[in-house]
Amino acid sequence: MSDMSDDNDYYSDEDMFDGTQDEDESGDEMELDNFGDDFKVPAKDKKKSYEVDYDSLSQQAVEKLMARDINHICSILGVEVDTASLLLRDQKWNKEKLIEKYMDNPTKVSVDAGATLPETGPPPPAPLRNSTSSSSQSSNRRTTRGSKMLGLGPKTKSPTSSPTISHHVPQSLKRASSKKAEDFFVCQICFNDAPNLQTLALDCDHAFCTECWGDYIVSKIKEESEHSIRCMAEGCALVAPDHFIRDTLLPAPGAPVGDVERESQNIAAWTRFQELIVRHFVGCNRNLKFCPYPSCTNTVSCPSAASKASLASTVPIVSCGARGIGPQDQEISKSQQLGFGLQGKEHRFCFGCPIESDHRPVICAVSKMWLKKCADDSETANWIKSNTKECPICQSTIEKNGGCNHMTCKKCKNEFCWVCMGPWSEHGTAWYSCNRFDEKAGVDARDAQSKSRASLERYLHYYNRWANHEQSAKLSVDLYAKTEKKMEDMQITSALTWIEVQFMKKAVEEVEKCRTTLKWTYSMAYYLAKGNEKELFEDNQRDLEKAVEDLSELLESPIEPDTIPTLRQSVTNKTVYVQKRNEIVLEDTANGFLEGRWKWNVAVDGFDDPEETVL
Amino acid sequence: MTSISVRRLQKELTEIQNEGCPVGINLLKADDFQTWFFTLEVMGDSLYQGEAYTLMFRFEPQYPISSPAVQFVVSHDKQAPIHPHVYSNGHICASILGSEWSPVLSVVAVCVTLQSMLASCKKKERPPDNDRYVRTAPDNPKKTVFHYDDDTV
Numbered sequence: 001m002s003d004m005s006d007d008n009d010y011y012s013d014e015d016m017f018d019g020t021q022d023e024d025e026s027g028d029e030m031e032l033d034n035f036g037d038d039f040k041v042p043a044k045d046k047k048k049s050y051e052v053d054y055d056s057l058s059q060q061a062v063e064k065l066m067a068r069d070i071n072h073i074c075s076i077l078g079v080e081v082d083t084a085s086l087l088l089r090d091q092k093w094n095k096e097k098l099i100e101k102y103m104d105n106p107t108k109v110s111v112d113a114g115a116t117l118p119e120t121g122p123p124p125p126a127p128l129r130n131s132t133s134s135s136s137q138s139s140n141r142r143t144t145r146g147s148k149m150l151g152l153g154p155k156t157k158s159p160t161s162s163p164t165i166s167h168h169v170p171q172s173l174k175r176a177s178s179k180k181a182e183d184f185f186v187c188q189i190c191f192n193d194a195p196n197l198q199t200l201a202l203d204c205d206h207a208f209c210t211e212c213w214g215d216y217i218v219s220k221i222k223e224e225s226e227h228s229i230r231c232m233a234e235g236c237a238l239v240a241p242d243h244f245i246r247d248t249l250l251p252a253p254g255a256p257v258g259d260v261e262r263e264s265q266n267i268a269a270w271t272r273f274q275e276l277i278v279r280h281f282v283g284c285n286r287n288l289k290f291c292p293y294p295s296c297t298n299t300v301s302c303p304s305a306a307s308k309a310s311l312a313s314t315v316p317i318v319s320c321g322a323r324g325i326g327p328q329d330q331e332i333s334k335s336q337q338l339g340f341g342l343q344g345k346e347h348r349f350c351f352g353c354p355i356e357s358d359h360r361p362v363i364c365a366v367s368k369m370w371l372k373k374c375a376d377d378s379e380t381a382n383w384i385k386s387n388t389k390e391c392p393i394c395q396s397t398i399e400k401n402g403g404c405n406h407m408t409c410k411k412c413k414n415e416f417c418w419v420c421m422g423p424w425s426e427h428g429t430a431w432y433s434c435n436r437f438d439e440k441a442g443v444d445a446r447d448a449q450s451k452s453r454a455s456l457e458r459y460l461h462y463y464n465r466w467a468n469h470e471q472s473a474k475l476s477v478d479l480y481a482k483t484e485k486k487m488e489d490m491q492i493t494s495a496l497t498w499i500e501v502q503f504m505k506k507a508v509e510e511v512e513k514c515r516t517t518l519k520w521t522y523s524m525a526y527y528l529a530k531g532n533e534k535e536l537f538e539d540n541q542r543d544l545e546k547a548v549e550d551l552s553e554l555l556e557s558p559i560e561p562d563t564i565p566t567l568r569q570s571v572t573n574k575t576v577y578v579q580k581r582n583e584i585v586l587e588d589t590a591n592g593f594l595e596g597r598w599k600w601n602v603a604v605d606g607f608d609d610p611e612e613t614v615l
Numbered sequence: 616m617t618s619i620s621v622r623r624l625q626k627e628l629t630e631i632q633n634e635g636c637p638v639g640i641n642l643l644k645a646d647d648f649q650t651w652f653f654t655l656e657v658m659g660d661s662l663y664q665g666e667a668y669t670l671m672f673r674f675e676p677q678y679p680i681s682s683p684a685v686q687f688v689v690s691h692d693k694q695a696p697i698h699p700h701v702y703s704n705g706h707i708c709a710s711i712l713g714s715e716w717s718p719v720l721s722v723v724a725v726c727v728t729l730q731s732m733l734a735s736c737k738k739k740e741r742p743p744d745n746d747r748y749v750r751t752a753p754d755n756p757k758k759t760v761f762h763y764d765d766d767t768v
Contacts, residue, residue, distance in 0.1 A: 188719045189619075189623065189679055189680075189718045189719060190619050190622055190623055191622065191623055191626035191627075192622075206719075208718075208719075212619075212680075212718065215619065215677075215680050216680050216718060219677060219680045219681065223681075232717055232718045232719060233717060233719050234711075234715075234717035234719055234720055235715075235717070236717075
């Protein structure tokens with residue numbers, strides 16, 4: 001093998017890597033090609049039975065989907081874009097329902113969504129004031145309204161425009177005007193009466209100063225995460241359309257720079273507002289799920305896992321396409337992509353349940369059950385129950401860790417028999433054997449205790465292995481660091497190039513992946529009903545576990561310059577083997593779900609109830 | 616620059632001092648722009664005739680964008696009115712103090728609304744869940760999420 005060919009492979013991969021954002025496996029397998037002759041990877045294109053089809057979408061892509069729905073509604077209902085958006089948001093983005101309801105009663109749907117004013121009925125009441133001031137104020141308001149009609153937009157200031165013009169303005173266009181000195185206007189919120197006060201109003205003509213509108217909108221978005229922002233006037237149900245919010249929050253192009261802090265806060269609120277709408281859209285659509293990683297704004301579309309029934313046979317593990325933690329809009333650096341550690345980690349999560357990691361091969365319902373069992377302290381109680389007894393006098397919990405049945409409570413000095421719990425003094429001369437041992441009550445009690453103990457032991461068997469693999473997977477960050485160091489050493493002590501020592505990294509990654517699989521196989525095995533199927537499952541599990549442990553040991557072994565070629569060979573071989581075993585476990589389990597092969601020892605949603613068998 | 620809440624409360628206070636409050640409502644104490652007290656009486660023919668209550672307003676810096684925290688004062692010599700929307704600790708379940716709050720409402724407007732809430736009451740009784748609520752209620756009624764299920768009273 002020549003270094004040349006390696007380099008070529010490497011660089012061509014790089015190009016593909018940058019372009020690929022979809023398949024979760026692609027990254028890893030592409031990297032495999034780095035080894036050129038060492039590995040022969042099975043063809044990429046065929047989908048494995050444990051994978052699901054999905055697409056990852058950026059926020060822009062979701063916005064495009066939303067725009068498509070909105071435009072569709074615009075063309076069918078003949079409404080404007082902003083109105084269509086409000087209608088859809090109000091109907092939870094259900095186009096069919098919206099069209100049906102709208103055809104039935106357009107006014108009601110539109111008014112309910114806050115898109116238009118109610119056609120009849122009195123105008124929204126003026127704010128309650130005490131009687132003396134109310135008359136003068138309402139006349140102020142009237143003046144305000146009259147002059148406001150002049151404005152077509154923020155830039156129109158011509159005093160000669162006739163009021164009638166404004167009636168031709170599309171309903172959803174906002175009107176604003178700069179106040180002239182003679183129109184005495186007082187903002188009813190901040191009581192600002194500056195002569196040059198800029199005001200804004202929705203179609204309802206409830207005018208308030210621009211600053212109050214800004215504060216109000218920012219507070220609604222920031223504090224309440226609200227995307228449906230109603231007019232500030234009391235009892236007014238009109239909702240501010242998107243462009244009104246944008247124009248209020250974003251400074252007009254060419255406008256003088258104002259309060260910098262305020263502007264940046266407004267811009268942040270506008271960004272958040274757009275995100276809130278996208279989140280609302282995604283939340284209303286069963287085919288979509290928002291990436292749960294912090295500050296990630298990507299969405300995954302996975303229609304095949306949208307129904308609850310499908311979750312009984314598939315484990316929809318997806319990846320949103322982004323990596324690392326932090327803002328995703330900037331290009332991920334090459335070192336992050338190729339580097340070790342958490343920075344470059346894929347955003348992998350389950351589409352079907354809230355578990356934010358890969359829980360293959362186990363289906364969501366069983367994973368959830370297992371995690372709940374582990375989290376509940378019912379098992380602690382179970383342990384205490386099977387291992388301890390309470391002092392009959394002072395109720396202290398006592399664990400018998402050896403010795404005879406003659407117990408003396410440390411706390412209250414009560415002497416009693418561990419077997420029958422009666423006072424020791426009653427045992428007369430039969431000092432070290434309790435002659436009540438064979439009585440029926442005693443036998444029953446013993447049975448109950450040993451059953452509880454057996455069930456606990458069974459649980460602990462699975463739990464310990466689960467926890468062990470979880471712990472090892474957590475330690476992978478350390479292992480990454482150690483491996484990186486090792487790889488450096490190797491480059492120094494041997495003639496191997498950077499490319500050629502990548503086998504170490506690949507092996508570490510594979511080990512981590514397999515440990516995750518193994519971890520979940522223990523939760524699966526705990527719930528699997530006894531039988532041949534379970535035995536086969538555990539055979540596969542055992543083979544994978546053995547392979548992983550072998551490889552782990554190899555990775556921890558010290559590096560001697562003269563053994564590096566052999567080490568490289570065996571690590572490479574083992575990695576391929578481990579990979580195959582993992583594939584077998586995942587594939588066989590996934591196929592089992594599709595074939596309905598797995599039977600559980602507890603009731604699981606979407607499966608038949610377990611037959612009456614022992615655990 | 617003074618905050619919006621101070622500017623606004625200053626203006627409300629001036630208005631109250633210049634023009635007075637509506638009948639039955641009196642400013643008791645407004646020494647700062649955080650907490651104000653009012654006395655409230657129901658005029659005319661009602662179940663609460665001749666009774667006087669004290670209202671406490673607490674303002675956040677975001678007032679009037681955010682609603683004020685309003686409750687009846689309950690102390691050794693003061694009681695909250697017995698009303699289906701008023702808990703014995705003075706907390707009030709009224710939508711205008713929560714989801715229906717609008718920044719154009721004012722302190723006086725809230726007083727007037729509460730006055731008419733009492734005036735229209737048909738039967739003096741505590742809310743059905745009074746005991747349970749009062750036992751666990753937070754100090755500030757704004758921390759409670761009320762469910763407004765009755766708009767007839």
